[in-house]
Amino acid sequence: MQDLAARLGLPSGEEALRARLGRRGHPGLLPAFSAYLRRLGAPSSVLEALRRLEVGAVVAGQQAGLLGGPALTFYKAHTALSLAEGVGAAGVFWIASQDHDVEEVRHLHLLREERLETLSLPLPPLPAGRLPLAPHREALRAFLGPWAEEERVAWALEAGTLSEFFARVLLAFLGERGLLPFDPMAPELAPLFLPALERELEDPLGSAQAINREAERLRALGEKPALMRKPGATNLFLETDARRLLHYQGGVFTDGVRTYTRKALWELAQADPSRLTPAAGLRPVFQDLVLPTAGFVVGPNELRYVAELSEVYALYGLSMPALFQRLRALVLEPPVARILGKYGLDPWAFLEEGEEAFLRAVGGRLQAFARFEERLRRLLSEAEALAEEAGALDPTLKRPLLRFRARLGGEGERLLRKALRARLQGDGVLWAHLERLKRHLLPLGLPQERVFPFLQYALRHPVALKRLEEAPALGRALLYL
Template sequence: MKNIASHHTTTELRHFYRLAPGDLEGALQSPPSNVDRERLVAALRRYHQSLGTLSETLESQLQKLAHPNSRVVVAGQQAGLLLGPAFTVHKAVDAILLARQLDREDQPVLPIFWVASQDHDSQEVASTFLLDFQENLVHLGLPLPQGVPVYRIPLKEEWVNHVVGALQNMDAPFKDQAVDLVQQSARGNYADWFSGMAQRLLGEHGLIAFDPMFPDLAALFSPAIERELQKPLASPHRIEDAAAELIALGFEPQLRRQAGATNLFLEGNDGHRRLLRYDGSHFHADRLYTLRELQDLLKHDPSRITPAAGLRPIVQDTVLPTIVNVLGPGELAYATQLGKVYDLHGVSQPLLWKRLSVTYIEPPVQRMLEKYGITAQDFQKDPEGITERLLLQESGIQQNFREKLGELELLFEQLAETSLELDPNLAGSVHRSRQRVVGHVQRLERKLARHMMQTENAREGQFARLHRHLLPAGIPQERALSYFTYLAKYGDFPLKQLLSLTAGAQSRLNL
């Protein structure tokens, strides 16, 4: 089936979106949002006071957000260790770039970063990778408890010390700057730690971190959650309808909803977060619940009932005056199914914007890419094939094999001519013999290439360096390495480079 994210701009998917891909002017002309800006700004101010990040710049941004015609560009991500993979920072920067581009005096546009602290899959946020100038690839991880929202995980001093120790062990000239960011932000819970780092890194460039689990902010979502509880299967049915339509068009839907599954999670008395199910009369999670019980729970602690992926953007946009959502490929795919869910809640679907994507090219890597005439993208797409080809080419074996194959081809041409003169029926036998011999030679060449690649990897050669930089642990760079890798090695330079890009660029940055 076809991939939705790669076909986002095609006309066959156009009717799934309120706005055409890339229609920033249309986003600016979105209908005015009736969100309670005064209450929103007050809650955000208290949130950043708790983080210790209420700077003059942020206060100025909050005052702009209070403007009755303000709009926001939203990016978001899970609260990953050391800001998670580098693409987390790229998303946030993209929101900043778009907000700058769209901002007007009579209609301020602010960048918001949604911290997905409701997420309970802590394995996804408990580890990251760092790479220093000695080519040491460090997998850094923490023993986070499973099944509970990361907002509920108190930050432990030993975790902070472990991370600080890993940064201090890096061969990186700006590691003290990275350590300061970690230590200054070390307060509250695990999500607060993430938010503090994000805000301190990007707040002076206009970013506003937003945590939906912070009590004053969580209370803003109660009306949307209440609507969902009243008709708990309406939005899942609309998601399934969109899935069926996508399948009919030949696309693989990202979201599916099984019978009885709602778009809500409930945090039980044991602290674990579970999907709510509905049988027509009762809700099911850790036990049976009536509608009245859930309504009472929502009233007294709204942070315990939270949206699933199929509802989160809609709930977000009932509280924020969103005109653009900055999304990664997976998020873009599931957002395609949510147009009718927006309609259900009476909210205008914002523009869906494919996030900024960046690959960092450090000087040794740049020299290697230039030497062999390849791009980082080429290598990431087919690392084994390119490595094998270049090893054979560099050793001279490839040229030797090409010459010998040429000689064999000439020999078989001569044999074919002779055979045809003697007996035309022998042509097929000659052709089959040629295929077998050439195939054996080509297989031998591939075996030699694999052997050379094993030897190359064993001695940690130059192609292993390309792997470590561009595909660390076999994962594309921006999805594996923490941005702290580049902060510790190059200081403020990478961020300045990021902020000079065009919003939504698919780019490479030479460091």
């Protein structure tokens, strides 16, 4: 990511992080943040970590998924905590409670006794901070089974809303490390955004135009912008019976259903600031207007849209924080580690190529296929030598013979893979090993970290949290349990 950030002119790395320490957030941040955390019942280690906000914050964020959401949530939190610890700052986790895309948060996938089980809650399209947990509490308890009785999980399940459930999970499992969950819709914290909302209402198209200007610069660098704003679109959502994007034209705002004056929206925001919320083009800037953000932990997709916000930061008189790509991790439980070791299979190769990587590893260990592959390689080598000889006799023959060699190689590889797949399906042990690897490492055809919650491992293996804490802040890590 550092190469991409440098090419786009974005700050990244430890030097940029240290240079941004000492920023000041909203003057009312500490008392409001403390009140929020105390209401949730945060442990003393979290309340003590609040003091480190005076040095600065390293912030990560994610939607408020069930049971902590997919494991990448914990990897983001770990990166933020590790980077913050290195410079004496606080690790903060922004809960995207304003997001109303419930499809992102309503599913919970668990692997139990080698079966993938899924709970899907019937959530209405409202921000997670508005969704009460009570109607779904018993369904969650039944799905979790004995885990629902575990002390930390049982405490988290007492939360009032989906976003509070998420915050309590973070506090229960990462609170000892001092992680500070931050919910922008919490009644204690939402008023901190009033100055930013007032400024955005005064110039409702300014941030959108800044995004579009930066998008043109990125396009000139060969990048595909992610946040281009349509004419008249602002960067504010209004929540009434639904959450809708506001548009502005001729001095009037509209959410597509009703029209509003600037004065009416400001009065609404003063009455309940949680009803007027930033779109993706403003969210990081609003975050950094309130928090003393020195570093921002992002995923690979997030970097693409944060890259479009340079001019929005400038519009608000802020310097962009140092950007870091979160840790990528892969949890390897003992049976899976044994299968990988048996075939000498690189787990990252399996994550990227799936069955093809397994076929390569298995094929090299099956004598008949090893002979077949060796003979194919010799045949291809002969075909290449023949092309060279033919070219010496007649240059016009070399290219057709090289094309023949390429076709021969492609067809040979296809036949080899076909034969290997047939062998796999006929060999119960090999097939079972492949299927087990897919269930654990590529569930639903996706990387493990995007499907299973980290708590699946933390509740099954008490050492899992320690393995995560020992992992590097950046790059990749294999977590052996």
